[in-house]
Amino acid sequence: xxxxxxxxxxxxxxxxxxxPLAFLNFDEHNVIIPMVVLEELDKIKDRNKDVSREAxxxxxxxEEVLKEATPEEIxxxxxxxxxxxxxxxxxxxxxxxxxxxxxxDSMLSLTENDHRIIQAALEIQRERAPAGVVLVTKDINMRxxxxxxxxxxxxxxxxxxxIDDIRLLTKGFYKFEGDFWSQVGEVKTQQEGRDAYHxxxxxxxxxxxxxxxxxxxxxxxxARVEAYDNDTVTLMDLGVERMMSxxxxxxxxxxxxxxxxxxxxxxxxxxxxxxxxxxxxxxxFLALSAALQMVVEQGIYEKIIVTRNTPEIAESIxxxxxxxxxxxxxxxxxxxxxxEALHRHDESMESSxxxxxxxxxxxxxxLNFMRGRSIQxxxxxxxEAQNLTASQLKTLITRCGENTKLVVSGNLAQIDSYYLxxxxxxxxxxxxxxxDYPGSATINLNGVVRSQLAQFAEEHL
Numbered sequence: 001x002x003x004x005x006x007x008x009x010x011x012x013x014x015x016x017x018x019x020p021l022a023f024l025n026f027d028e029h030n031v032i033i034p035m036v037v038l039e040e041l042d043k044i045k046d047r048n049k050d051v052s053r054e055a056x057x058x059x060x061x062x063e064e065v066l067k068e069a070t071p072e073e074i075x076x077x078x079x080x081x082x083x084x085x086x087x088x089x090x091x092x093x094x095x096x097x098x099x100x101x102x103x104x105d106s107m108l109s110l111t112e113n114d115h116r117i118i119q120a121a122l123e124i125q126r127e128r129a130p131a132g133v134v135l136v137t138k139d140i141n142m143r144x145x146x147x148x149x150x151x152x153x154x155x156x157x158x159x160x161x162x163i164d165d166i167r168l169l170t171k172g173f174y175k176f177e178g179d180f181w182s183q184v185g186e187v188k189t190q191q192e193g194r195d196a197y198h199x200x201x202x203x204x205x206x207x208x209x210x211x212x213x214x215x216x217x218x219x220x221x222x223a224r225v226e227a228y229d230n231d232t233v234t235l236m237d238l239g240v241e242r243m244m245s246x247x248x249x250x251x252x253x254x255x256x257x258x259x260x261x262x263x264x265x266x267x268x269x270x271x272x273x274x275x276x277x278x279x280x281x282x283x284x285f286l287a288l289s290a291a292l293q294m295v296v297e298q299g300i301y302e303k304i305i306v307t308r309n310t311p312e313i314a315e316s317i318x319x320x321x322x323x324x325x326x327x328x329x330x331x332x333x334x335x336x337x338x339x340e341a342l343h344r345h346d347e348s349m350e351s352s353x354x355x356x357x358x359x360x361x362x363x364x365x366x367l368n369f370m371r372g373r374s375i376q377x378x379x380x381x382x383x384e385a386q387n388l389t390a391s392q393l394k395t396l397i398t399r400c401g402e403n404t405k406l407v408v409s410g411n412l413a414q415i416d417s418y419y420l421x422x423x424x425x426x427x428x429x430x431x432x433x434x435x436d437y438p439g440s441a442t443i444n445l446n447g448v449v450r451s452q453l454a455q456f457a458e459e460h461l
Contacts, residue, residue, distance in 0.1 A: 006030050008128055010121045012137035013040040013113075014419055015157050017051045018389055020058035023065075023080070023086040025159045030077055033062070034120040036113050043048045053371070054391070065093050073389070096120050100214040103408065114139070118146045125151065138419035152213065156424065160390050162432040166422040168410060170435045172274070172442030173213035173260060174205065180214070180221040196237040197226060205233050211270070211441040213260045214241075222256065224263075237265065249291040249342060254449045258282050264291035264441040265407065268300060272397070274431055275409040280450030283409040284383055288338045291379040295360045301379050301403065303361035306335050307370065308383040309392070334383060335364075366440055367396065376401045386410035387417045390429040397430070 004230070006029040015022045016037070023031040038059075045055040061083070069078045075090030098120040104221035116354070125133040134153040134217040135146050143154045163169055176183060188199040205228075212224045214235060222243050223235035243259035246252065257277075263271045265286060275283040279410060292302045339353055346352040356362070367382075382396060385408045393408070400406050408430065422428060434440045448455035 007132040007134060008124060010034065010096075010117070010124060010135045012039065012117055012135070012139065014138045015136055015407070016041065016058040017054045018138060018157060018419065019043070019160065019391065020054050021061055022157060022159070023062070023085075023093055024083060024089040026091060027088055029091045032077075032094045032096050034096045034117050036098055036116045038062075038095070038119070042115060052355070062093070066095070069348075071220070078195065091233065092248040096124060098123075114142050114145070116151050117166060118142070118151065120151060121146065121151055128391045131356040132235060138424075140418070156421075158424070160429055161424050164421055166428070169276075169412075169428055169431055170209065170212075170442060171276075171444035172211075172259075172435075173215060173444070173448075176214070176216040176221075178216065179218050180216040181397075195205035197231050198223070198237060200235065202231050202233055209231055209436045210438045211264070212435075213238075213259075213263075213441075213443070215256055219256060222260070223431050239398070244355075246456065247319070248286075249289040249297070251289040251342070253358045254282070255447055257443065257447060258286060258447045261286050261443040261445060262290060264443060266293065268294075268405070269443075270441050271400070271438065272406045272408065272434065272437075272441075273336045274427075274440065274442040275407065275445060276412060276427065276431065277445030278413060278448055279336060279411055280448040280454040282449055283445055284381075285333050285338045285341065285382050285409075287333060287407045287409060291381060292342070292356065292360055294405075296356070301405065302313065302377040303363060303379075305363050305375065305378050305380045306383070307365045307366055307380070307396070309367055309385070309387045322372060335381070346400055367392070370399055371395050372400050372403045373406050375399050378405075379404045380404060380406045382406065382408045384410055384414075385427045386412050386422075387420065387423050389420065393426040393430050 009026050010032045011023060019025070021267065024035070032448055041059055042057045045052050045059060064085050066074055066078055066350065068082070075096050075097065077094040080087075080089040080091055080093050083089065090293075098116050101116070101119050101123060101360065106286075107302060116284045121133065121135040121327065132153060134155055135143075135151050136155050136157050137143055137146075138157055143156070146154045184204060186201065190197045190199075203277045204223075206229050208225055210225060214225065222238045224231060224238060226236045227234040240256065243256070243263055245251055246259060246262045246266070248262060253262050261273070261282075264270050277283055283423055291304045295302070295304055317394045330427055339356065340349060343349050343356070344354040380396070380400060385393065409426070410425075410427045412425060412427060415425060418424075431442050435442060
């Protein structure tokens with residue numbers, strides 16, 4: 001491989017599955033893909049898995065850059081400017097023939113693909129010294145092994161990471177300490193029907209977003225941002241008592257955070273509502289009660305579609321009996337638990353559940369088979385979204401058609417994916433991307449209402 005300028009980034013297979021065009025996001029630097037990565041992509045592309053599409057897209061994109069290059073040029077590095085489309089990559093793309101490597105005295109066995117990638121990275125680091133060589137992988141354990149084997153620079157893929165600290169993630173509301181009105185100077189109030197709108201100085205709320213809720217610590221004021229410019233902010237006065245009196249399918253909020261969530265869920269102008277918060281804060285319960293209210297009682301939507309991430313579904317769903325809805329049941333027990341809780345006082349709970357399932361047209365769908373659909377006149381509830389990537393969430397969001405409301409819920413403290421953290425989760429990504437979108441609202445449900453036991457566990461364990 002010839003000498004060139006810039007750093008050298010070696011990509012693991014999971015990077016190209018996470019973002020098939022990731023090799024275009026390293027600006028003027030040089031990207032190297034070990035041969036074993038191509039072997040893994042080849043094995044994945046024909047599997048009956050959601051990631052098989054990403055593998056095929058990555059292979060086709062790599063082929064577009066390398067198709068006219070000679071074998072010598074591919075090893076040396078082909079200019080990424082050959083790739084058509086809007087991108088700023090002007091470095092090179094190379095394939096490293098790691099199959100030529102011999103087993104060294106290290107503890108890394110070349111019979112394992114991860115070890116072959118690390119061994120390739122170590123060899124490139126030796127060849128390219130003193131230039132910077134970086135191994136990029138989303139596998140946390142692989143990053144640890146690479147460091148232990150001698151890699152100086154090992155990083156996660158952070159191109160789609162919008163914040164560096166999860167504490168910086170917007171909560172969807174701003175809480176004033178003390179009384180709100182005592183901190184307001186000049187205000188202009190306009191009455192429209194039963195709603196009052198207050199226009200205050202932008203200096204009072206310098207960092208504001210569309211549909212952000214405003215509350216104070218005295219629980220005497222609650223409002224939502226309706227509009228803003230460089231000088232002023234217009235707030236719709238909601239009233240704490242009025243918000244706490246909201247109800248949906250017999251459910252009433254237990255705190256101001258649930259009241260804000262219920263207000264957003266019942267607002268038909270909101271195309272998407274994102275609910276975050278700890279286990280037991282009422283995310284799924286509120287989403288389902290609002291959905292039943294708007295489908296059965298108000299007739300605004302025709303059906304409820306419930307889906308969630310099921311990591312092992314590609315391997316195990318086929319072995320479960322019944323229809324797709326019945327196969328999905330083990331992963332959607334949180335929904336059935338909530339349905340039972342909503343009707344636990346009925347004379348015949350089982351009859352009530354069967355009636356509601358039919359009346360509300362509740363459908364359990366696998367997220368893996370949502371691609372290609374166009375969902376109309378429905379409420380879509382996506383549960384456990386913290387385990388999804390940004391691209392997986394994009395797949396679902398772009399399925400939503402006319403008169404469809406999407407409710408996304410998740411707990412960033414309960415991520416099960418090997419490759420995601422709280423700051424790289426797709427849930428975090430869409431919270432930041434949609435925080436100023438006029439058709440969405442985000443609410444962080446602060447507080448556990450499931451039970452005293454659950455609250456104590458959340459706070460002390």
